Structure formats: structure tokens, C-alpha cells
Amino acid sequence: MEWTALILSLRLGVVTVLILLPVGLIVGRLLAYRRFPGRGLVEASLMLPLVLPPTVVGYYLLVAFGGASPIGQVWERLTGAPLVFSFEGLVIASVIVNLPFAIQPMQRAFEAIPREIRDAAACCGMAPSRILRTIELPLAWPGILSGLVLTFAHTLGEFGVVLMVGGSIPGSTRTVSIAIYDRVQAFDERAAAVMAATLLLLSVVALGLVYALSNRRAGHRHG
């Protein structure tokens, strides 16, 4: 078991989730409630990471983050280190790849709140911030949590993009899924099996959590 790799994976998952929580809430809510020109385009582009092969996403991110690109150059000037093959680069890539996993469930959760309920809240004299806090978030939270759990689980398992953008630098970009691949290549079946089982367990727990939450939500409606 490569503990460094596991810890790195968990760290990457937590950081990705922490960044995508506010992003998902804001973008998901915006897409759920606002009609604006280009909304369909935004929704479609957010779904891109779901349909593109991870290597393709990884390739474009590598190009975009590389020393030859403006983004890469600005980053290097600011921090003194290249963005590719670094943990920071990995975080940015992970956030981008996980946009649909975080935003979709949150958007659906906000959409599921009937408009009349929000209208009623406004007619109760509740300020928008209070409506968000006491009506929208409590009603949408199972969806919000599913988004976060999916993001976390997906981050742990992401392989292609991580390999393209991060490489396999121990302690910095070598995640569990990369380590498993690496161990298999080295015929270290036992280490690979242990790590694979760990990821499997984490995924099962995550999915169990998502289903338990959605059932609770359904029970809530009917009960």
C-alpha cells in the first residue's frame, strides 16, 4: 500500500470538493433559476468532460497549462514553478473535469424546489439570503451532498487526466489510481490488489451514501 499516494488522492479529493462546493452552488443555482442568452451553450460545455475521453481533456489541459501557453507562463511568473506536473496543476485539472459531477446534481436539486415555494418565501417577507439559507439549501442539500460525494469519488478514480497533466511524481502528482497502474506494470499484483480494493471500498461507501440520501429525500416527500 502506497500511503503517500492514498493520502495525495484523498487530499486532491478534499481540495477539489472544497473548491467545487461554492462553484457548484452558484453555477447550479444560476442554471436552475435564471434564463439568460447562451444558457444552453454553458450547460453543454459543462457536460463536455463527461463525454470527452479523459486523455483528450488531459491533452488540452496539458497544452493550456504548459510553459508555452499564456496561462502556464503567468502561473510560472507568479509562483516560480511550472503548473504542469504539480499538485496545483492537478487540482485545477481535477476541478475542471469534475464540473459536471458537482454542478449537475446541485442544479437538479435546485430545480426540484417548486417555484411557488420560493415565491411563498418571498411573500413571507424573507430576504433572498434568508430564503437561500432556510429554504433552498435545506431542501436541496441531498442533491448538493450527492454532487460532492460523486466529485470526491470521481477524483479518487480519475486516471487519464491525472496522468496527462500530472505525470506520476510521488508525493506531488502520483495518485492511487496511477500507483495501481504502476504496480500492475511492475507485476506487483499484491500491492495493486490492496489499493484497488481500497478504492473499491471507498466508491461503494460513496455510492451507498448517495443512495441513502436520495432515498431519504424521497421518503421525506411522501412521508
Add this chain to the structure above:
Amino acid sequence: MADGLSARLRNETPIPLDVELTCAPGEVLALVGPSGAGKSTVLRCIAGLNRPRHGRIVTDGQIWLDTDKAIDLAPQSRAVGIVFQNYALFPHMSALANVAAAVPRGGAGMPEERARRLLELVHLAGLEERRPGELSGGQQQRVALARALARAPKVLLLDEPFAAVDQVTRRKLQRELVLLRRAVHVPIVLVTHDLEEAAMLADRLSILHHGRTLQTAPATEIMARPATALVARLLDLRNVFEGQIEGHLPDRSATMLRWGGYLLEAAYAPQFAEGAKVAWAIPSSDVILHRRDRPSRGERENPLAGQIEEMIALGETASITMRVEHTGGASLTLGVPLHVARRNGLAHGGAIGVSLLKTGIHCMPWEPRSS
């Protein structure tokens, strides 16, 4: 109007709207019309949830909306209580929390205390901790009403509040509303498609059609004297016909109306020119049966003869539709007590004579049937 509610709303798109209404404190105004007439839109505009292109809404002297002066208060700044058709209760909160959420903050006392009193007012004491999903439809409606009252509203808006409950509960809730209006003394605007309900609960009816106010008047007046043939049709009045003005008799306070082969004496309507084509209506209650057993003086007034086309017993009343002679097949509906129908030997296909009371014949501008 200094106090009460007055609203003028105009919109071209997406929903055409041309509505004017006033409602005094303690008054119940019913917005009546078929679905899609814009009734709910009017309520949403008053609440500030929709914004008409042109409009002015004043409540209790406070301007809520004035598009000319770019005044448009948010729903939060309008002291409005609204009961939505499906109540729109907050499903994750107890009945008490639902009501407490609408109690203005910073007022005297705890919101929970006021909420508890309001739940008592709507007869829900003991159910404070129940969530909406654990309450019956009627109980949910009461929570919604208590929540609407929690803000101490200057206007109470009720959007089809009795549509989603069973008949027995509906009667009970309707009675409670009558009692409530004495207690709260604010303008109450009730949206309903149920004419009977409107006539029973409201002081005045406002007939809406395609977003336009057609007529606003007390129920009895609107039923007896609809402003136009369209209003008469929307009210589902049975006896609406076409005729022609033959002349006016001011000294007899009558207008002579040509209807097929008959020359009827109608209620005086000098606004129509001689020869004008008009629509006219008469309430069933002003169609008097010529009784064999007991002839009355009223029979001399506009006597008509015909044949019974249909006779249905509705409880203790026989609803009779007769085909009137010399009118090209017009059908006239009247109601007579069942025992009277029996005693006079009225039966399907039999002959029947009736009189139309002059004061009941109401002339309206003729308009082609379009909608």
C-alpha cells in the same frame, strides 16, 4: 381610494392584461373567469411576483407599483399575505415553523408565540409540530392561511384556496373564511373559477376573460344584468338570446323588443337605438309558468307558448327546457318546484305556457360569437 387596494395593470406580452380593480378593507373581491383568463397573474402582480409593463398598485395609501415613476417594491416590501393554490408550504418545516417564518422579525414577542396564536385561530392547536406531509389537505390550507396572516398583511390574496380539498372540507373552510374576514378587516382578493363559490363568498365579482376585466359588480347584479353577451356566456347563463329593439316607451319605463314572432316588453334600455340588434337575457327565476291550477296576473306579461323539450328533476326542482314557438327553435330554461310540475301535468313533449317578467329582460350590446 385612500385605504384598501387599488390596482391597474396593463401588459401586452407574454400574457395580455388589462385589469382594473379596487377592494376595500373587509371586502371580498372574487376574480372569476375560465382558466387562462389571467386571474392568478393578477394576484402575482399584486404580490410583486410578476411585473406588468404598465401599472399602478396602491395599498392603504402606499404605492407598491407605479411604472410611470419607476416604483416597484419587492414582494418582501409589500405587506401581502398569499395562499397559493397548492399552498406552497415549506415541506421541511413544522406547521409552527412555516407560520413563524412569515412573522416579521424585530417585532414585539417571539415569532413562535405569534405563530402559535395564529395556528389556534385557524383551529390547528395541537398540530404545531407536524410537517405539511403529515397534515390533511384542509389542515395544510389552514397552515397556509395562518402563514399568510402572520405578516399582518394589508392585502390577503387567495388563489383557488378551496380547489384542492374535498367537498365537505371545502364547505367548512368556506364558512371559516366568512368568519375570518370579520376578524382581519383587510381587502381580500379571491381567485376562483367556481361561480357559485364566488357568489357565496364575495361581495363583488370581477369577471376576467383573456386578461381583461369585463364587468365588476355584486353577484346578484352581475347574474341579472351581465354587461355583455360574453359575460352572460362566461357566467353560463342559460337564457341568452338575440333580438331587435323596436322602440322605447319611457312613460311605461319599457323597451319594446322583437324576438322572432313576439314583441316583448323589456326593462327600459334607452341606450339602444331603435332597430339595433341586441343580445338579451332573462334569469330562470323571472320566467313564470302559466299554472292550470292557479292562474296569476303575471301571465299577461309577455306570454309565450311552446313545447317541453327536456325536464330533469334536480332535487325538489324540475329544470324545464322549452322550445318556444315562433322563434326559430329557441330554447328557454326555467325551474319550477317538482310538485307544481306534477300538479300541472308537465311532461316531456307536452305543451307549456310561460310569461317573461318585464323587469327581468335585460338587453346587452350584441356582439358576434367569437370566443
